Structure formats: C-alpha cells, structure tokens
Amino acid sequence: MTLLQVQGATRRFGGLIAVDNVSMDVAAGEIVGVIGPNGAGKTTLFNLISGFTPLSGGEIRFDGARIDGEKTFAIARKGVGRTFQNLRIFPNMSLFDNVSVGAIGMLGAGPLSSLRRDTKVATEIAERTWTALERVDLAREAHTLAANLSYGKRKYLEIARALAMAPKLLILDEPAAGLNDSETHTLAAFIRDLHAGGMTVLLVEHNMALVMSICRRVVVLASGRKIADGAPDAVRADPLVLESYLGVEEEA
Amino acid sequence: DKPVVKLGYQLPLTGNTAQYGQDFRTAAEIALARFNSAGKPFKVEIVFEDSRSDAKEGVAIARKFVDDKAIVGVLGDFTSGVSMASAQVYKEAGMPQLSQTASHPDYAKISPWQFRNITTQAQEGPYNADWMKARGYKKVAIIAEQTDWGQTVVSNFADEFKKAGGQVVFSEFFNRGLADFRPLIAKIAREKPDAIYTGFFYEDAAQFLKQMKQLGVTIPVHSTSAAYNQQLIQLAGADAEGMHLTATFLPSNPDPKVQDFVTAWKAKSNGVDPGQFPAQAFDAVNIMLAAVERASPNPTREKVRDELAKTKAFPGVTGETTFGPDREPAKKLAKTVVRNGQFVAVEN
Amino acid sequence: MSAPILSISGLRVKMGAQEILHGLDLACGKGEIVAVLGANGAGKTTLMRTISGVYRAGAGAIRFEGEDIANARSHDIVRKGLLQAPEGRQIFSNMTVRENLVLGGGALRGAEMDRVLELFPQLRDRLSQIAGSLSGGEQQMLCIGRALMQRPRMLLLDEPSLGLAPKIVQLIFNLVTRIREQGVSILIVEQNARAALKVADHAAVMEGGRIGLSGRASELASDPRVVELYLGGHA
C-alpha cells in the first residue's frame, strides 16, 4: 500500500526552482533513501511533505488523503514525524520534556484535562515518552537539560521526540551527520530495528555506507529534479549519479 | 511637654506629578510652622506620605493613617482618582479628609468625611462663561484635559455659556502631557472662534500658548485657576501675554495674610511667587488646623469632622472659605490677565 | 614532529560546575595536519572553542607560535592567524554570502575572494543570496571559505565534512591537503575518521576530556582499538 505519494511537486524560491516536478511513492513499511548533491532540494522536499513550505505546484497524498495545503501540525497529527537537518531541540527543557512534546502534540491534549493529575492522557504521554527515551537509551539522563547534551545525543533526542509521536512515516534529515563510523553502525542498526517494527522511513543522507546498507530503494535528486530512482546498487552505478554526486573516487 | 496632635498628608512627592506634591509640602510646612509657633496649648505634627499619584499606594497610605490613632485628620491627595480611592478607607474608618485639589464632582458625595477647598467648576465654569460673554465673545472653542476635572471644566462652562446665548463651536479633550498641540490648534483655528476656553494646568498651558504663537494663531485664550502659576510665564515667556484667567489667589493682593504667605513662600523657593495650588494647600492646612484647635482639647476624628463642617468664612489667602452642607467650598473668584510678564487683576 | 605551532598542555575547562577537559595535552607541528577523533561528547568541540578563545580555559597553557594564547580574546587570536571553521557553522544567516566572506576577509577581501570562490564555485552563483537560505552543504562551504578569507597560519576545522555530499567531502579533504601545502597547519576534528586519518600526519583520540591515544595517523589507522571504535570494525 502506498503511504506517501508525491506527484509533480514543485517549489520555487524567486527565480530558483528548488524542487522541480518531483514524483515519488513510498509504500508502507519501506525505507527509502533520498540522496543528491548539496542544494539539490532534498530538505526542501521534506519541508513540502511536512507542510513547512507550501507547494508551488503538484500534490502530495498521505494515507490516501491530500495533505498539501494542510497546516504543519495537522500533517504531523496524521502521522508524519520528522527530524531536522540543523538540529532543532528545545534547549531549555529537560530531555523528558523535550520528548514529551511529541506525545502531547499527537494527543492534542488541552488545558482542562491537565488540571488533574494522573489522567489517562497524562499516563499515556508519560508512557510514550519513557518508551521513546528508552528506545534511544537516554532514559537515564531524562532529567538533564537538553542544552547540555553533546551533538550526537541531540540527534537521538530528536529521533526520540519524533518516535514519541508514534508516526506512520518517519522522516529523517541527515541522521548520521556528525557520527563516526561505529556510531553510524549503531544508528543503522537502530533504523533497521525501527523498520523491523513496521515503521516507514524516508531519509536523506550523505553517508553512502548508511544509505546502501539500510535502504531498499534510493531516490536521487539533482538541481531539484529526480534523476534516478531504484535499488541502491543500480543507483550507485548510474553514471549521472556518479558524476554529479558520488564523485569519481567512490567511498568504501 | 505639650501634647501632640497628628495630621496625615498624602501627596505625590515622586513621580510625574511630584512638582505639585512638593509645592503642597512646602505650603503645609509654612502653615504648620506658623501654627506651632503661635503659643497654642498643643503641638501639631504632619505626617507626609508619598502616594506617587498611584491609587494602590494611596489606599495603603490611607490604611496607614487610619491605623495611627494619633492622627485625627488627613489632607490630600492631589488627583481625584487617588483621593477617591483613599476616601473609601476614610469613609469606612471615620477619618476626616480634606483635599486641596480633588475636583471630581462625586468626591464630596462619598461620605460626610470628605471635604475640599478647591473651587469646583460648578462655580468657576459659569463665572468664566459670564465673563467671556461680557467681553463680547459669541463663538467659543473649548478644550480641556481628559481628566475628571477637565470633564467638569467643559460641561459647567458650556452649559452656562449656551444658556447665556453663546455658541460653543468646538469642544474637545486632550490627554494630559500631550507634546504637540498643533494639530488641535489648527483644528480650532479652522472653526474661527472668537475665543478659546481652556482647562489645563500650567505646563500644558505653556505648551499650548507657545505652539499657538508658532502657528500664528492669535485667538484670545481664557483659562481657569488651575493654570495660575508663575511658572506659566517663565515657560511660555512672551507667548503667555494676554491670557485671561480666573483665580482665587493673587500674590499681588495687598492683604497682609497674603503678603505674609508670599514672603514666606518666596524665601523657601528661590523668590518665585506661589501659584494657585500652593495657596490652596496652605489654606487647606490652616482650615484643618483651625478645626483641630476648635476640637481641642482631646480632639477626636469625629470632633474634627464636625468642626470642619462648621468652617464658616474662614479667612485664607485664597479668600474666605465656607463649607456648605454638601462639604463643598464657596469662594470668591478674581479676574486676571497676563500683562508684561505678570498676573494682574482686571475688572473685565 | 617539527617544532609545534600549537601546543596545549594541562588544559582544563569547566562549564558551570562540570569539568569537561581534565588536563589535556596536544601539539600540532608547523605545516602538519593533526586529526582529533573521539566519540560524541568527548569534548572535542569544547577544546576547539577554548583554543579560539570562546570558552575560558580554567588551567593549563595554549601556545601558538610560542605565545600563550590561553584566555586571550578571540579577535586577537584570529589576528594572529589562528582561524576556525566552527561546529554549527555559525555563519551570519541574514547577511548575504558576499558579506559573510568579506567579514572574514578584512583588508584582504578582493584577492582572497577569488581564491575562495575558485575552491567553492557553487558559492559564486549565490554571492548575493541570504546565507540563511543556503542548503546545509553550501553553508558548510561558506563557513570554511570564510575562514580561508583571512589567510590563516593555522586552521581549526570542527567536523568540516558534516552534512556534505561525498563528492564535496572528497573536495574538502583534497582542499585540506592543498591548504597544508601552502604552509597552513591544520587541526581537524572529524567523525569521518577514515578520511581524516588518510590526510593527517598525526592523530589523537579523545576520550572523556583527555587524549587517550595519539601517534602517527598511519599507525593509528591500524590500531585495533581505533579500528574497532572509529572505523566501523574494518580498516
């Protein structure tokens, strides 16, 4: 079943066409990688999907319904969780509080029910938050301020926050940036784990090793256009991709 | 030693209206010094408290005064707003309150404990209306500050002026401390009135007059005793020339009481003549002191109140004060004009 | 190792009550590339910021060309020719690309600008674009370019390959070698250990606020612990 369907998505910034008539599908339970040179429009594509940037043309469907034109939070509530390329954590909040926001947003909890303690909503939020924190192994530090975290842990914090939303589609924008090889391995295992649990993942990554090892399908963007879409090995051998993205001397 | 009777005085000693409060304190100190050196069988002390023209501070001060059993009467506050908020406390606790300036029409109605010795616009407005009518003005523009007092300036004047057959061609308020009166002046000038009747204090008066000159508008200006202050002439200079206004107090009045006060005042304030408000405060304090004296020995708040109510033809520097049954004063008003940098009395 | 251009000894840095660097020693020879590896949170960025005078050094010495620059003010450090392309890029997001570069360049702007744009042709087309709207990789190029504008004697790079496409990463590492050939010494913090060890002369591994291992880059690249921890298990 197709979970996400992007059709002819276009986005212009003034004269610049950042995303140019891109179409792609993501089936439920898939892990799809999006790669492409810097400035190819990958983040912009993700912003279009998650509703941060309005489309200049085309349409986006999620779970069968059109979501372009919807408000960002409404799209999130439909089940699109994301992380940001330039980390966006809540620095003056504890890790627990950071992650809880994901659950709070999804449950749409209002002020009245918060007047009583230990309501069902509250328990549910706590439950989801702890689960997400444990999942990324940050539960022990749940009470420290997010600002005191190192870069790598912030990445996991962001992921945990998205997981607390219990999304149907998880969008990761360069999750491995700033991680060393062994950390990347851990991350890869982590994502595979998520996938095994049934999560659909769409990710942008420049770390080819990660992309090649976890994605069944890779979409390549260049200058806003889709130039390739297929199995990792096929994409890797594509001369166009080699030239514009990977460079001649290829990474191991 | 002599027994001590205490009075409270709540007034703005800091903040935007501090200049008025400071003057009241100076005037009160003069009055008090006279009284205490006159060989009375008891001594009076005045407790000054700064209200900053802020109602919440005023109410707290009122409570403080009420708590002090030795205080038998209170003077102040400056603005009607603060005076009236405090009045609720005095009403409930039974404390005579005499304000030198509160001009809100409802102030004295709050309870039998509230008095004031400022001429209300109920008296001054019609007086000015008749005066201006007599000077032959048919079309008049009115402006006044947007305060409780300004409201009474406009309504009392306009009612009488219209009754006398005049026409009010323009009537508007402005917010106190308005920096630029020119849009308003231009608007008045467009109506081509014979004269302008104004309700403002001396600072706004000075700005208004200077800016009229700036725009080349030469319509005669009349005002109330609130603008009566030597500072007006200092600030506006030649632009103040020819402004007409009423007053109950003239420093040039040869009456020895007045001259005595003027000398004492000048000694305390760099030789500047006192204006209407200090004189008002000076009289208020004296009226209160006289009531205390009549209520002695062992004055109580009730006794002081009753004696205040009996004040009849009290000879003050602002003329004689009599409290009617409504605890409002009746005063004799004088006509003045600014001429050669002086306020001078005129007949017409 | 040749005479060190930068030598750090016994450096201690505290953030609030917590000590993050506990007496760290590190040296970088003139004209050398030294790579610093380390897990997340090891304190690499803290070290880099302290060298540039952004954080206060609690104790210890930082000598640059023989002069102690510990706790010197950051602009004096820059003036001595010690430049950094920091973590998080720290570009001026609502100024144009050109203004960002010019700010880096001071008096040298004209000549250096051409050189830098030659290295990063992609920036040339975007000179008057607001820097905040650049893509992540473009911002990284801008950040390095900005540091190069001042003709550094020594360059500190904090994860320069972060967020860059493989092709650009290669470019950056080629660049690092080229910059070194021009006599600039380089201290580079990298998570891409493989690439970093390839270009570096020396390397050090940071663990919990101290230098754990250090030595020639080629030796470290075959050290089993490094292989295990930073090279994903295979050399």
Add this chain to the structure above:
Amino acid sequence: MSDRFRARLIAIGFLALVFVAAPAALTAFGKSYYWQVADLALIFALLAGSMHLVTGVAGLLQLGHAAFYGVGAYAAALLATKAGLSLAFTLPLAGLSAATIAVLVALPTMRLVSIYFAVATLAIGQMLYLIMLNWVEVTKGPNGIMLFSGMKFAGLDLSRPLPTYLVVAATVCVSLFVLHRLSHSYYGNALRALREDDQCADAMGVDTVRLKIEAFGVSGFFAGVAGALWAHTAGFISPPDFSFQTSILILAMVVVGGLGSLPGAVLGAFILILLPEALRPFGDFRNIAVGVVLFASILFVPKGLIGEVSALDFARRQLAGAWRRDGAGAEIGWR
C-alpha cells in the same frame, strides 16, 4: 514518604500559612495598613502568575497585561454598580470578560513572533487603556467608577480587613493552583515548546496558534479576576491604575522572580509590592532604591530568584505535580 503524602503536607502547610498564620499575625499587629498591603501583594501575585503563563512559560513577551487587569476591574465595577451583582458573580464574569477580550485581540496577532508580538501587545494594551480613559459613556472615562457597595457576598459584609483578606487569599490561592497545574503539567510542556521553538513544536503536531490563543485567554482570565479583586478591595477604580507602567511592573515581577517559574513570579510580586512600602522612610530616594534592588537582583541572579529549573523540579517533585508512568513509580522532575 510518598510524593502524594509530601504534597499534601506542603499544601496544608502553605494553606495554614496563608489562612491561619498570616491572618493571625496581621490581626495581632492590628494595623489595617498591613492588611491592605497583604491584599495588594496577593493581587499582584495573581497578576504576575497570570503573566508567567504567557511570558515565562509560553515565551510571549506581554507588554499590555495591565489592560486585561483593567478590563476585569471595569467589568466587575460595572456589574456591581449597574447590575448590583455581588462578588460571587463579578469575579468569574470579570475573568470571562477579560479572557474574551484577550482572545479577541489575540486572534489577529497570533502570527507574530518575538518582539513583534511584544509590540502588538503593547499597542493593544494602550488601546484598551485609551478606551477606558476616553469611552466616557460606558467607563465614565477619567472619572473612574466608584463601587459604593463595598464587598458583599450572600448578605455578608466582607469589607472588614479580615474577610476581605480571606476572600482575596482564597481567590488567589485557587487561581494560582490552576496556574500551577497548567504550567507544571504536560500542558506547560507544550507551552514551553512553543517558547523554545514554535516551528519545531508545529512539526510535533502541536497546534501552536490555538495554544497561543488559549494561553493568552487563560492569562487574561486570571488578570481579569485580579482586576475584580482590586475593584472590590479599593472601591474606586480609574484608568491610571491600568497604564503601561503597571504592565512593566508586572513584567518586572516575573523577570526578577525568574522567567518560567511560578513561585518566582509570586515571590517577585511580593518583593516589588512590599519593597517600595518598606522603603517609605527613605522618602524621595525610595524609588531609586527600588531601581537599585531590581538592578542588583537581575545582575546577580539573571535567571531569577527562583529559576525555572529549580521551580519545575520543586513543583513536580515536592508538589507531586508530575504525571507518571503507569505502574512504574518514576517521577518526572528536573534534577
């Protein structure tokens, strides 16, 4: 000691302090002045608490808070004088009117962020102030409104100091409890997310616009309640009580106490009300002294006398304000 038990203990201790110890001490002093100051401090504690929700927790710098205080005061005064309603009705109705106005004016400004929002609130505050001052037909303009009736409830005369104090204290305590629950529960977390990064919160499914409006409305409600308390205790209100200076005073309370910290806001209110009174003996210099104290406290404790972290920790751990995970007893606070 279980957290429930400890929370009860603290709550009982606090209530005893406010409703037994304080009145007893005040009665012993026998000075109505102290009662007055206590009432005032409580009213401003509520004002600061309500501003804390928007400015401290939700991070929306609010420069027009006094206007909602004014709307509440005017609503109460008009209802009491025109319709003869008693305190039991005027309090909630004043809150509701202020909340309604707050929501109405919030609607067009919710797209604004940071300082733009602050200036919009400043403008709205000034506009409401001008309405109070100049809409003479309804508000009586500069003449203000006098509540001859004093404070009455169900035929009881509450205008003596003790009953007045008890009414004020009870209202303020209940309101502060609600504010405490709002800012220390998950709802507070949503607001905090808004403060830290609204775009990011949006991506988490938080309806930021609605949240802003809600926070604004709730904060307006309690400011309105405070206004009603002021109207009934003072017996006379006029526009200058609700000017920009009052907004700044409330903001100063929140900042001195610690942005984001409810106990801080309350403490800040106590300090900035009590200090100028305590400094009366210094005469003309007392306001300079207030400035100096303000300056020193910001300089030496820039995160506030009770910072957000410790306030949250206390509220969640000691007051059992945390919500918990089913089964596992883990508490959620800050350490």
Add this chain to the structure above:
Amino acid sequence: MDFYLQQLAIGLSVGMTYALIAIGFTLIFGVLNVVNFAHGEVYTIGAFAGLLVVTTFAPPLLAVLLAVLAVGAFVGVGLERLAFRPFRRFSDEASLKSRAMRESTLMSSLALSIIAREALEIAFGSRFQSVPVAAMINQPIALGPVTITNGDLIILGVAALMLIGLQYVLRHTQVGLSIRAVSNNPLGAKYVGVDVDRTIVWTFAVGSMLGAVAGVLVGFYYGAIFANMGFTPGVKAFVAMVMGGLSSIPGAVVCALLLGVCESLSTAFVSSVWSDMVAYGFLIVTLIFFPRGIFGGARERV
C-alpha cells in the same frame, strides 16, 4: 485644503521628532537584539545636558550639540558597562538562546532607566525646565499656506545626516559590517575576528550620542524639558522601529513619519484623545499584513 496641508506638515514634523529618537534606538537594537529601555533616559539626559550648557555658557547651537554628543557617548558607554556587558559573561548555548538572558538586559536597562529618571527628578524636580528663549528653535516660517519652524528644518537636517551617515557606515564599511555581524550572530562574529565587545561599546556610544542629540533638539524645539520627557517618544520610537522591521533604520524613520502623520490626521479627522488609538491601530494593521514589519526580512528557513 490648506488645513489638511498644515496638518500634514505638523504630522511630518512630529514624525521627524520620533524618527530622530528611533534612529539611535534601532541602531542599538540592531546589534544586540535587545530593547534598550534606557534609551528614553539617554534622550532626557541629552536634553538636560544641553539645557545646562545653554544656561551656563549660552554658546551657539552647534557647540551645544557637540557638548551633548560627548555626554551621550559617555552615558552610552556607561550604560553598556552596567546594564549589558555583565550579561555577556555567559557564552554557553543555553544562555545565548535563552530568552531569560535577553529579557534580563531588557530589565537591567529598565532598572537603570528607573534609577536615572528618579535621580533626575531629585536633582531637577519633575516640573518643566524653562528653556531660554534664545535657545528655542521654534521660529515660525511661512511656506505659502503652511507654517513650519526653523526647528523643523534643523531636525530634518540632523535626521537626514544621521540616516545617510549611518546607512553608509552600515552598508559600506567594515565597521558597519561588523556591527551587523554581531547583531546577527555574536558567536560567529568571534570566529571571524570581530572584537565583539568593542563593537557593542561603539554602537552604544554612537546610538546614545544620537539619542542625546535627539533629546536636546526636541527639548529646544518644544521648550519642554523634564525628567519624564523620554517616556512617550521612547514608546513611539519603539513602535516605529518594530513597524519598520527592527533592524532597518530607514524603515524606522519612514514608520516614525507615518506615525506622526497618522496622529495629526487622526486629530484632524477624529479627535485628539483618540489619536494614539489610531496610531496603535495602524501598527496592528501593519503587523497583520507584514508580520515582520514593513521592511523586515523573512523568517529563517527550517
């Protein structure tokens, strides 16, 4: 028609006085992204300094302005030391991003402004000071149906000079670039070798010089110098700055003029008491259509 022309002229001249204050205010906001609540007091101090100079030496206006510039610079540097620098000791990320820090400087400058105002009040009283007639700059000049004053021309000249000078400095000099860099990203500025402290001190000095000159000019224009004179124009300048988009000085000037015209026309068409209402309403409407001010940039991308 003449009436409206006259009102327009008055509005422009009122707007000019707001613009004069807004320029320095915006400059300071531009570097620190914090509101300097004490700017109104700098303005007041400038006016008092000018008055003292005039009453003791009676020098020509230009000399008064120079003296006031010196006072302004001094006050600005002092203000920065006391109210702003102490809060830069925190360089960790949480503090840099924390609003508490930003609001701390807002409050510290507010506290200093309270101290300054109360001190002025104790020293000079809160009454209006009388300005010697010779020093006043309000000689009427008739331009056809419209009357303006020599003060309008002087203020226009000074404001234009300030505006053009600052625009040149900010856009075309390294100093100006540094100022904008510090405003945009103080941490980044450190990495490119900008002396952040010095840049900030200089900006404060210059901004306060402009503020002080504004004070003395407006003081001599209206002949109203008093301890609380900075409050209302300070608020108006703040509003103009925000309407203009915060960091755009020309934007602030244009909006200050708009505000002035708006006030005088609303007095003409409605009434004086409601003129502020119209001005604030105008602000709200502007912000609804331009949520980041008329000349403000877009929000940073995600």
